Amino acid sequence: MIEKPLPPGDYECCESGCDRCVWDIYREDLQEWEAAQKAANANPEPPQATPTISEQKNS
Template identity: 60%
Template sequence: MTLEKPTRPADFECCEGQCSPCVWDTYFEEMNAWNAAQKAAKAAEQAALDKPETNTESSTD
């Protein structure tokens, strides 16, 4: 499953009123989660490439 990259908030979306959570707090949390998911997917892909192939064919002599 590939997560869609979070959309950066537009300038008008932050009121600069120190809201909790601010739209920027939410954005950065979502970006951290997205980056972690991308890193995990890349590591899994690399692990699959590094895994030695096993011979699944059986020979009958």
């Protein structure tokens, strides 16, 4: 699972109208994170079975 992206700090945007502003990159990263969250919630991983003591001894 990827971590939720943090918005750029006030000092990171130069407000010069860059083609790829840090805010554009943040928005893209946030959309990717939201899609991953949605997919993870739609298909949760099944719980892992805990081996019994006898299974652990046989390993």
